[in-house]
Every structure is written in C-alpha cells, then in structure tokens.
Amino acid sequence: MAAAPGAFSLREVLAGFQECVTEQREVLLGPYLCGWRGLVRFLNGLGAIFSFISKDAVAKIQIMENYCGGERREEYRTLQAMVRYELSGGLVDLQRRSAHPDSGCRTVLRLHRALRWLQLFLEGLRTARQDASTSAICTDSYNASLAAYHPWVVRKAAVVAFCTLPSRDAFLEVMNVGGPEEAVEMLGDALPHIRNVYGITQELYEQHHLLDLP
Template identity: 85%
Template sequence: MAAAAGAFSLREVLSAFQAAVTERREVLLGPYLRGWRGLVRFLNSLGAIFSFISKDAVAKIQIMESYCGGERQEEYRTLQSMVAYELASGLVDIQRRSEHPDSGCRTLLRLHRALRWLQLFLEGLRTAQEDSKTSTICTDSYNASLAAYHPWVIRKAATVAFCALPSRNAFLEIMNVGTPEEAVVMLGDALPHISSVYGITEELYAQHKLLNLP
C-alpha cells in the first residue's frame, strides 16, 4: 500500500538508499538525497521535537540539490566525484576559514552525522523489546552520534524533548508498511543499505581527512 502524498514511507527510503550505491561502491548523490528527503518526512511525522534537526537537514539537502542540478552537475553525480573535484579546486575549507561555508563536502558531512543518529535510532527501534522506552533508545543514539557536534543548550533541549516520544509500536506504525512486525522486517531490509552508504562515506572522508571539517 502506497503512503499518502507527503507521508513517510520506509519502503521509499529503502529503495533510495539501495539505489544510491553502485557496484563500484560509489555513492550516487541523487538517490542519496532522495533517501534523505524520505527521512525528513519521518522526522516531521514525529512533530516539533525534531524540527531543530529536520530544518537543518532540509537546508543542507537544498544546497546539495542545487549543486547536483547546477552548472557543474557532472562533478556532483557521485560522492567520490564531488570530493575529488572540490579538493582539486580548493573549494573545501580544511582550516577554520569561511570562504566556502557551503561546500558540498562540508554540507554533506552535516547530513552524514545526522544519518548516523537516524541509523542508530532505527536499529534500536528494530531490535528493542516491545515495551522498551523510545526516549531511552533515541537519547542513547543521539549521545553516540550528533550530541558531540551540538552545543550544550541544544543537547539539553533535545534530551528533554525525547521524553515525549511515542511508544515503540506507534513509531513502527509511522513507517507506513503495515503491522509493527512488518515494519521490523522492513527495517531489517533497509538498515544494511543505510549502513553501507554511511560506511562508504565515512571511509572516503577519513581517507581525505574531512571528518572534522569546521
């Protein structure tokens, strides 16, 4: 059953991230951003709690989409071609300069960090007991990923907000793939593809010493 227009669909996210990785382990930016658009719908379906993450993600997605559809779109077809092009052209602020605050490499790094949190959170939902506290799963995932990059005020507000999250089964119903049991199965299918994209990106950024771009 297709999700309503604008609604989150785990199946769409699965197919986007699945399509993002080529046989040569390149990450295609078009499907990657499509997958992220789906994840933003997931964040929005959870209410205002996650707006501080979803608004930032939307801004970053829009920057990346402008590169992918711009004059140098061939350079932005894959993650690998983008990194090679921007580094060769001096478009990445390796030091603490602000000449290229919206470079593709820096912009995608922000999405990459948020993707880690969502990956951990969804994996936690998939493997948790039915009566597990989603606030605990979310807080643990956040602390293991995005929290390190947020100032104390945002970290504090986030962990307080997480306390209002719905039950695990309510989350699984938001996935729009049927029963909670069916959602767990689809998460099992989707997460390896998200993990693959994350792992390839992490490896490439580490190789070029881009993981701590200011």
C-alpha cells in the same frame, strides 16, 4: 495501505539508499538525497521536537540539490567525484569557515553525522522489546552520534524533548508499511543499505581528512 501524499514511507527510504551504491562502491548523490528526503518526512511526522534536526537537513539537501542540478552537475554525480573536484579546486574550507562555507563536502558531512543518529535510532527500534523506552533508545542514539556536534543548550533541549516520544509500536506504525511486524521486517531490509552508505562515506572522508570540517 499506501501512505498519504507527502507522508513518510519506509519504502522510499529503502529505495533511495538501495540505489545509492554502484558496483564500484561509489555513492550516487541523487538517490542519496532521495533517501534523505524520505528521512525528513519521518522526522516531520514525529512532531516539532525534531525540527532542530529536520530543518537543518532540509537546508543541506537543498544546497546539494542545487549542486547536482547546476552547471557542474557532472562533478556532483557521485560523492567520490564531488570530493575529488572540490579538493582539487580548493573549494573546501579545511581549517576555518571562510570562502566556501557551503561546500558540498561540508554539507554532506552534516547529513552524514545526522544519518548516523537515525541509523542507530532505527536499529534500536528494530531490535528493542515491544515495551522498550523509545526515549531511552533515542537518547542513547543521539549521545552516541549527533550530541558531540551540538552545543550544551541544544543537547539539553533534545534530551528533554525525547522524553515525550510515543511508544515503540506507535513509531513502527509511522513507517507506513503495515503493522509493527512488517515495519521491523522492512527495517531489516533497509538498515544494511543505510549502514553501507554510511560506511563508504566515513571511509572516504577519513581518507581525505574531512571528518572534522569546520
């Protein structure tokens, strides 16, 4: 059954991240943002408890779409081209946020960190037992990724909110690809592509000392 317009579909995420990486292992920002728009629909479908992440992701996606559609769009066709362009032009605040608080490098870094949390969470859902606690999976994934970048009050509120999450099967139904078995199978197809995009981005940012941008 097709997902309703505007609803999350795991197929959209799979297509976006599948098309992301070129044969030269460059990350195409257009498909990357398409995959992220699908992930935002997933977050929105889980309810208001994820709004603190989804609202920030929407803002970051909009910034990047403006770059990708702007006058220098060719410099933002791939992640690698963006990093070269912004670093060579002095367009990245490396020490403190000042002249370029919304640089492409900083904006993608925030999406990159959130992608790690979603990757870990979805992997946990895929491999967990049917009766596993989604709250525990989500909390463990959050603590291993995004929590390090959030102030204490946000971390506390997030962990409390995770306690209200539905069952694993209810989550898998939200994937809009059929029953839990179909969702697990498609997650098995999608997650390697997400891991690949994450790994390439992590390596690129590490190489250019961009992982701790303010």
